[in-house]
Amino acid sequence: xxxxxxxxxxxxxxxxxxxxxxxxxxxxxxxxxxxxxxxxxxxxxxxxxxxxxxxxxxxxxxxxxxxxxxxxxxxxxxxxxxxxxxxxxxxxxxxxxxxxxxxxxxxxxxxxxxxxxxxxxxxxxxxxxxxxxxxxxxxxxxxxxxxxxxxxxxxxxxxxxxxxxxxxxxxxxxxxxxxx
Amino acid sequence: xxxxxxxxxxxxxxxxxxxxxxxxxxxxxxxxxxxxxxxxxxxxxxxxxxxxxxxxxxxxxxxxxxxxxxxxxxxxxxxxxxxxxxxxxxxxxxxxxxxxxxxxxxxxxxxxxxxxxxxxxxxxxxxxxxxxxxxxxxxxxxxxxxxxxxxxxxxxxxxxxxxxxxxxxxxxxxxxxxxxxxxxxxxxxxxxxxxxxxxxxxxxxxxxxxxxxxxxxxxxxxxxxxxxxxxxxxxxxxxxxxxxxxxxxxxxxxxxxxxxxxxxxxxxxxxxxxxxxxxxxxxxxxxxxxxxxxxxxxxxxxxxxxxxxxxxxxxxxxxxxxxxxxxxxxxxxxxxxxxxxxxxxxxxxxxxxxxxxxxxxxxxxxxxxxxxxxxxxxxxxxxxxxxxxxxxxxxxxxxxxxxxxxxxxxxxxxxxxxxxxxxxxxxxxxxxxxxxxxxxxxxxxxxxxxxxxxxxxxxxxxxxxxxxxxxxxxxxxxxxxxxxxxxxxxxxxxxxxxxxxxxxxxxxxxxxxxxxxxxxxxxxxxxxxxxxxxxxxxxxxxxxxxxxxxxxxxxxxxxxxxxxxxxxxxxxxxxxxxxxxxxx
Numbered sequence: 001x002x003x004x005x006x007x008x009x010x011x012x013x014x015x016x017x018x019x020x021x022x023x024x025x026x027x028x029x030x031x032x033x034x035x036x037x038x039x040x041x042x043x044x045x046x047x048x049x050x051x052x053x054x055x056x057x058x059x060x061x062x063x064x065x066x067x068x069x070x071x072x073x074x075x076x077x078x079x080x081x082x083x084x085x086x087x088x089x090x091x092x093x094x095x096x097x098x099x100x101x102x103x104x105x106x107x108x109x110x111x112x113x114x115x116x117x118x119x120x121x122x123x124x125x126x127x128x129x130x131x132x133x134x135x136x137x138x139x140x141x142x143x144x145x146x147x148x149x150x151x152x153x154x155x156x157x158x159x160x161x162x163x164x165x166x167x168x169x170x171x172x173x174x175x176x177x178x179x180x
Numbered sequence: 181x182x183x184x185x186x187x188x189x190x191x192x193x194x195x196x197x198x199x200x201x202x203x204x205x206x207x208x209x210x211x212x213x214x215x216x217x218x219x220x221x222x223x224x225x226x227x228x229x230x231x232x233x234x235x236x237x238x239x240x241x242x243x244x245x246x247x248x249x250x251x252x253x254x255x256x257x258x259x260x261x262x263x264x265x266x267x268x269x270x271x272x273x274x275x276x277x278x279x280x281x282x283x284x285x286x287x288x289x290x291x292x293x294x295x296x297x298x299x300x301x302x303x304x305x306x307x308x309x310x311x312x313x314x315x316x317x318x319x320x321x322x323x324x325x326x327x328x329x330x331x332x333x334x335x336x337x338x339x340x341x342x343x344x345x346x347x348x349x350x351x352x353x354x355x356x357x358x359x360x361x362x363x364x365x366x367x368x369x370x371x372x373x374x375x376x377x378x379x380x381x382x383x384x385x386x387x388x389x390x391x392x393x394x395x396x397x398x399x400x401x402x403x404x405x406x407x408x409x410x411x412x413x414x415x416x417x418x419x420x421x422x423x424x425x426x427x428x429x430x431x432x433x434x435x436x437x438x439x440x441x442x443x444x445x446x447x448x449x450x451x452x453x454x455x456x457x458x459x460x461x462x463x464x465x466x467x468x469x470x471x472x473x474x475x476x477x478x479x480x481x482x483x484x485x486x487x488x489x490x491x492x493x494x495x496x497x498x499x500x501x502x503x504x505x506x507x508x509x510x511x512x513x514x515x516x517x518x519x520x521x522x523x524x525x526x527x528x529x530x531x532x533x534x535x536x537x538x539x540x541x542x543x544x545x546x547x548x549x550x551x552x553x554x555x556x557x558x559x560x561x562x563x564x565x566x567x568x569x570x571x572x573x574x575x576x577x578x579x580x581x582x583x584x585x586x587x588x589x590x591x592x593x594x595x596x597x598x599x600x601x602x603x604x605x606x607x608x609x610x611x612x613x614x615x616x617x618x619x620x621x622x623x624x625x626x627x628x629x630x631x632x633x634x635x636x637x638x639x640x641x642x643x644x645x646x647x648x649x650x651x652x653x654x655x656x657x658x659x660x661x662x663x664x665x666x667x668x669x670x671x672x673x674x675x676x677x678x679x680x681x682x683x684x685x686x687x688x689x690x691x692x693x694x695x696x697x698x699x700x701x702x703x704x705x706x707x708x709x710x711x712x713x714x715x716x717x718x719x720x721x722x723x724x725x726x727x728x729x730x731x732x733x734x735x736x737x738x739x740x741x742x743x744x745x746x747x748x749x750x751x752x753x754x755x756x757x758x759x760x761x762x763x764x
Binding site: 011012015016019020023027060061064065067068070071072073172 | 322323326327330331334351383384385386387507508509511512513
């Protein structure tokens with residue numbers, strides 16, 4: 001059965017690594033629903049957060065194939081209940097709509113969004129949350145004419161007490177001393 | 181050296197202190213030569229061109245240490261390097277230029293990737309300011325080769341050359357081997373650096389070999405001790421790990437029968453009483469049909485390719501599976517492993533041998549021999565001792581291996597002759613086969629044989645090619661002639677793309693679409709290249725011609741006109757179960 005998975009992929013920060021990672025998805029016809037890259041808590045280690053719809057078997061095999069890349073350090077696979085995750089959305093609406101009554105301001109407050117910038121022509125609203133939440137706000141704001149809407153890739157941290165990456169790196173070091 | 185440069189050298193030496201006094205000023209191109217020498221490279225296969233000319237210029241001064249083989253096409257250079265690597269166990273090294281040079285190398289890189297062959301390919305690239313401008317002979321070879329290399333890297337800064345090459349060799353040869361491409365811009369080849377070489381022995385993000393879990397080995401031993409009908413599957417992993425002796429110890433202690441994949445061929449002697457033959461689509465009857473009778477499969481360094489498993493839903497239906505494997509991504513990829521044993525088989529097999537109980541499986545092995553008698557009667561007898569007039573591929577293969585006392589290295593191209601050679605060539609020694617398994621690259625054979633011969637000058641190298649594949653890289657006859665490599669080429673000519681024709685006959689109602697060839701005079705072509713040759717059309721001429729071929733000091737081409745519409749049997753049709761193997 002297909003379900004949503006979030007992959008946390010840790011790698012060295014080299015040119016072209018994103019391409020290395022995404023070709024593994026492409027080759028297996030697994031669509032990337034959302035993608036975010038940034039530096040991790042450890043300097044020099046990059047984190048990719050990827051959301052896919054796939055079966056458990058598909059995603060486990062996918063993870064091993066990604067880990068096979070020499071510059072990839074580790075891949076962790078999570079289901080939604082194992083992580084805390086957020087996405088950020090920006091909405092651009094005409095300022096004129098704001099001036100005709102206070103409905104937009106009410107929506108912004110109700111949805112925990114905020115106004116980032118107001119000019120005479122347009123207003124930019126920001127909301128952080130799960131995808132269904134940012135989508136809901138979009139649908140409501142669109143009654144007033146959203147001229148631009150964009151949602152970021154998912155970012156996620158685990159709910160675990162222990163830190164998987166740190167433990168993995170420690171294990172790597174232990175293993176290497178064993179082999180030495 | 182001018183006074184000015186002398187002064188600079190002196191100043192630098194003083195600044196760097198005594199520790200770095202070893203550092204030598206040189207160009208990036210010379211650094212490539214020095215790095216290769218540090219890695220123990222003796223031979224390079226390649227083809228020059230604009231973007232790699234500085235490297236070739238540096239090579240000019242190193243010809244006594246680095247022997248360069250100029251092939252006639254970059255694809256030939258790659259396959260020759262593969263042949264060299266597979267026959268010697270060393271890393272094969274190639275030089276190619278940018279653009280078409282690099283793209284011509286792609287087929288060989290892909291072939292090496294899927295067959296786990298260690299290669300380091302160094303490609304020239306346009307100067308760094310021109311990158312991304314569609315410059316003359318610019319291609320994004322790093323992007324193109326990314327999915328088919330174990331690792332690749334573009335060097336734009338001359339200082340990176342030694343480390344990039346050190347990493348390349350470490351990655352290519354460690355763990356599950358594979359091809360690595362290093363793309364070096366022309367300006368980096370010209371620029372200078374203070375050269376110092378440090379071998380790479382660790383990369384943080386890369387675990388080449390997992391340490392074997394002794395508990396898993398114990399679990400495997402327990403399953404083996406309880407099994408009534410165990411079957412060992414031998415893959416190339418055994419050869420790559422040089423664990424052939426450990427394999428023999430395992431078989432001889434437990435009495436388990438062992439079958440082999442195409443790339444596991446020659447890991448054990450053909451005539452060993454526990455060797456029950458080849459697996460897969462055109463493998464032997466016994467190991468295929470008995471896979472579904474076995475109660476335990478012990479897979480050693482093999483990856484359950486679809487040509488081995490047939491229909492995976494109906495594969496090894498009564499068996500538990502133990503999988504010894506170096507690559508974690510292979511575990512459960514195709515066939516679920518009840519007991520996976522990750523790690524280097526050179527480490528894990530001796531552990532297993534120690535833990536298993538001495539045993540015999542005479543009745544079970546006899547079941548394979550009973551299958552052999554059926555296969556012999558229905559197929560092998562007719563192939564090796566035909567009563568019909570036309571020569572068969574099988575009889576030619578068998579006469580050739582016998583002429584070389586079963587001690588030659590077998591190289592093949594791809595197609596019917598490849599399967600016939602695999603079925604009927606015989607082996608006494610390991611590391612005696614070079615064939616394109618995973619990719620099935622027609623045109624592989626001739627250049628691969630050249631590389632194998634140059635890597636193993638004291639062994640006889642016999643390459644079987646069909647009339648189709650031969651013409652894909654026929655120009656490498658020129659390289660064979662130039663190097664005088666005494667390769668014995670056996671051209672099995674049926675004027676057909678035989679394997680495709682066989683499938684058309686069996687599965688496409690004999691609609692022979694674009695498979696019949698009107699061939700040139702191969703004798704005239706071969707003579708044009710200065711290579712000795714003979715053509716045999718009748719059975720009574722075969723033995724004499726093979727003997728003359730074997731007695732020729734240099735290269736030789738023996739063309740044998742074989743039956744036009746011979747088929748390779750048995751056959752597990754694509755999608756069928758292994759025990760649905762067809763004898764006719």
